[in-house]
Amino acid sequence: MSFSSFGDFLAMGHHGLYVWTAYGICLAVLALNVVAPILARKRYLQQEARRLRRETDK
Amino acid sequence: MWKWIQRQASPKVFYQTCINLTPWFFWPFIGFLAVGLYWALVVSPADYQQGDGYRIIFIHVPSAILSMMIYAIMAIAGGIGLIWQIKMAEVVAKVSAPIGAAFTIIALTSGAIWGKPMWGAWWVWDARLTSELILLFLYLGVLSLYHAFEDKKSAGRAASILAIVGVINLPVIHYSVEWWNTLHQGATFTLTEKPAMPVEMWAPLLLMVLGFYCFFGAVLLMRMRLEVLKREARASWVKAEVQSCLGARG
Numbered sequence: 001m002s003f004s005s006f007g008d009f010l011a012m013g014h015h016g017l018y019v020w021t022a023y024g025i026c027l028a029v030l031a032l033n034v035v036a037p038i039l040a041r042k043r044y045l046q047q048e049a050r051r052l053r054r055e056t057d058k
Numbered sequence: 059m060w061k062w063i064q065r066q067a068s069p070k071v072f073y074q075t076c077i078n079l080t081p082w083f084f085w086p087f088i089g090f091l092a093v094g095l096y097w098a099l100v101v102s103p104a105d106y107q108q109g110d111g112y113r114i115i116f117i118h119v120p121s122a123i124l125s126m127m128i129y130a131i132m133a134i135a136g137g138i139g140l141i142w143q144i145k146m147a148e149v150v151a152k153v154s155a156p157i158g159a160a161f162t163i164i165a166l167t168s169g170a171i172w173g174k175p176m177w178g179a180w181w182v183w184d185a186r187l188t189s190e191l192i193l194l195f196l197y198l199g200v201l202s203l204y205h206a207f208e209d210k211k212s213a214g215r216a217a218s219i220l221a222i223v224g225v226i227n228l229p230v231i232h233y234s235v236e237w238w239n240t241l242h243q244g245a246t247f248t249l250t251e252k253p254a255m256p257v258e259m260w261a262p263l264l265l266m267v268l269g270f271y272c273f274f275g276a277v278l279l280m281r282m283r284l285e286v287l288k289r290e291a292r293a294s295w296v297k298a299e300v301q302s303c304l305g306a307r308g
Binding site for chain 1: 102103121172277281283
């Protein structure tokens with residue numbers, strides 16, 4: 001264990017702001033990479049559903 | 059053997075393989091990340107020079123490794139698609155590009171944020187940094203080529219050619235810290251030598267690298283599934299699959 005308290009952990013020496021910003025950006029970009037294909041799939045399926053409805057209405 | 063490969067490369071089998079493999083990447087990713095992050099941020103000791111600021115290494119190095127590895131995969135898959143016209147290789151090449159660009163962005167931003175307290179500058183026009191920035195531009199170029207053509211086939215061909223030409227940048231990035239005088243430190247992991255760091259530091263780093271690899275695998279599979287559905291939209295199995303997906307969502 002490298003830190004004696006949770007406050008110490010957050011402070012990261014005095015590099016807290018740098019460390020947490022870097023990790024925050026990393027997490028955000030990774031999350032975006034998970035969300036983007038899920039949303040794209042949803043959009044595509046909705047679009048296909050509309051197309052199928054149009055075709056059956058005819 | 060060749061028969062088996064051909065069977066794997068048929069869109070339907072490929073699609074099913076993507077679905078089957080996803081948990082094999084997703085759960086190890088969660089495991090590696092949980093243990094790796096805890097070890098990296100809480101357990102491993104502070105650096106004697108950089109204090110706790112060095113902990114940015116645990117995301118910087120994995121994303122930098124992945125940014126180059128994904129580029130190589132994209133170029134190789136693009137090459138296979140160009141030479142043997144294997145459609146599923148084209149899929150791999152296309153969906154790798156946005157993921158690789160994302161890892162390059164993480165490597166560049168985490169590097170800049172690390173550079174500020176340690177070097178006193180967010181950015182220097184140093185060989186390693188500049189060549190990694192060129193890698194980002196290569197990814198962006200490949201991505202924009204995919205969107206620049208009406209015809210998907212010529213788009214894929216043009217993007218693959220750019221990707222293959224850009225491979226020349228990979229050894230430049232890798233050896234930039236040896237060829238030029240640079241502010242950037244040398245490689246952390248090499249195949250031939252023991253890491254210069256103590257095990258409490260390189261072990262969590264290795265876990266993070268493995269975790270990032272698994273993450274790449276999982277999101278690559280997710281993107282490939284959708285890409286196959288879009289490409290093969292006219293095949294009857296795809297229509298049935300879309301129907302069943304729509305049915306499952308109600």
